[in-house]
Amino acid sequence: MEEGALDHKPHRPSCAQRLREDAADRGESVQETAHRIHAHCGVTLLRAHRLARGLTLQEAADGLSTLGARYEAAPRADGDQLGHWEKGRQPRPVTVDLLCEFYASTAQDLGLRGSSQSSLPDEPLAEERAPARRSQQALTPAVAPRRVADTVPLSFEQQIDAARRSVDRTLAVGTVTPTQLDLLDEQLLWVREQYVYTPPAQMIEMLLGHLSEVEDLAAHRQPAAVQVRLSELTAMIATLIADALMKLGHLRRAQSWYATARNAADDSGNTELRARVRAQAAMLPYYYGPIEAAVALSKEARILCRNRPTPTAAFASAAEARALAKLGHAEGAEAALRQATEIFERGHARADTGNDAFAFPERRFLLYMSGTLTALRRTAEARRVQESALALYPDKTGIDPALLHFETALCLAHEHSTEEACQLAAATFLRTDPAHRTPIVEERARQVVEVLPPRVRGSRAARELREIVALPPGQM
Numbered sequence: 237m238e239e240g241a242l243d244h245k246p247h248r249p250s251c252a253q254r255l256r257e258d259a260a261d262r263g264e265s266v267q268e269t270a271h272r273i274h275a276h277c278g279v280t281l282l283r284a285h286r287l288a289r290g291l292t293l294q295e296a297a298d299g300l301s302t303l304g305a306r307y308e309a310a311p312r313a314d315g316d317q318l319g320h321w322e323k324g325r326q327p328r329p330v331t332v333d334l335l336c337e338f339y340a341s342t343a344q345d346l347g348l349r350g351s352s353q354s355s356l357p358d359e360p361l362a363e364e365r366a367p368a369r370r371s372q373q374a375l376t377p378a379v380a381p382r383r384v385a386d387t388v389p390l391s392f393e394q395q396i397d398a399a400r401r402s403v404d405r406t407l408a409v410g411t412v413t414p415t416q417l418d419l420l421d422e423q424l425l426w427v428r429e430q431y432v433y434t435p436p437a438q439m440i441e442m443l444l445g446h447l448s449e450v451e452d453l454a455a456h457r458q459p460a461a462v463q464v465r466l467s468e469l470t471a472m473i474a475t476l477i478a479d480a481l482m483k484l485g486h487l488r489r490a491q492s493w494y495a496t497a498r499n500a501a502d503d504s505g506n507t508e509l510r511a512r513v514r515a516q517a518a519m520l521p522y523y524y525g526p527i528e529a530a531v532a533l534s535k536e537a538r539i540l541c542r543n544r545p546t547p548t549a550a551f552a553s554a555a556e557a558r559a560l561a562k563l564g565h566a567e568g569a570e571a572a573l574r575q576a577t578e579i580f581e582r583g584h585a586r587a588d589t590g591n592d593a594f595a596f597p598e599r600r601f602l603l604y605m606s607g608t609l610t611a612l613r614r615t616a617e618a619r620r621v622q623e624s625a626l627a628l629y630p631d632k633t634g635i636d637p638a639l640l641h642f643e644t645a646l647c648l649a650h651e652h653s654t655e656e657a658c659q660l661a662a663a664t665f666l667r668t669d670p671a672h673r674t675p676i677v678e679e680r681a682r683q684v685v686e687v688l689p690p691r692v693r694g695s696r697a698a699r700e701l702r703e704i705v706a707l708p709p710g711q712m
Contacts, residue, residue, distance in 0.1 A: 281347030435671035436480035471500035485675030554604035561611035599628035658697035
């Protein structure tokens, strides 16, 4: 571990977050941001790399476990163990390899030593030697530069020539043609269009198949431009998997997949994609909490967009407005909504009308506006927006129209139209295709009951709604 990193009390994570936001505004790479956090906050390089990516200990540990599952003898790490390593405890060489792969960095970049792939590895303890050898084999990339055998003495010139030939072989490994990449893009575009109306459980199976194909190609050394496109594809697929898991109520797995999506987007260096993944990830804490995390993610996405008039910039500002409104910050929510409206109406965002999960067409913009106005109790405006949005949805779509109807029911509840609110929520729930009637739909129906005044929660209409969505008696 690097020396001097913990000579003084480390700064709070909020300090690293400010540095990360500042770095994003300047367009710094994640590696530069990590070194800046390390120098300024007094944390180890290993911890700085996690903070530079905005990961919690648990998110990073989950990501390591997901990555390690690809290898037969990979180490397993939880949040506590990762915390020990971040404070200076030296992990085993095979673990160093996994950390290097996870953070796309060298052992030196992470302030670690003892990588099993290093030319001068540390000698493991006796009881670790056999597992370490097995793990080294499991974690060795499919294509690695060959080393000159120690038993064959070579001249200086021969070593130079051998090294050049090794590099040439590595450079020749790239196996992906432009045609293959174009086909992968076309396949993913088709999947993104299917995602809008396909039930999430069915969608996950489809997405995993495409991810496996992309991962097989990315596992081999590819030219930089190819590797960037593969990372972009990985980020988009991982985001859709995370979103589908969220709809199904698998919250921890969704959180881990969103972390994987952010890592892949950061690895690609595509600023627009980095922002889009974060804005999309804000949906999980928006629906399930903590709402502060939704504000932070959408704000980070907005900063990355630098107010460019793009669909992602409008999406990020609209997501921030909706989260702030739900948190009760009316002034901030209204300011963010004004910004989202201005960006959307500047032309580029409004032109985004495709039936694509990564699009941000007008109907989806109005969905976010509806959520903001409903949370601010501006019910008359919210209901007008809901009607406008519903008119824009095609016949074949997912749960967005149902979410809009639930928000109309919430507006009615705020207006003390109890019976009408409960009847609309119940009818919406029953009309929803059972394959789409996931926990996120149930949660929105429950919310209609929760906002009712206590004195009317025992009314006939409220009881019927509770029975339909099978609310536990304790929530009556």
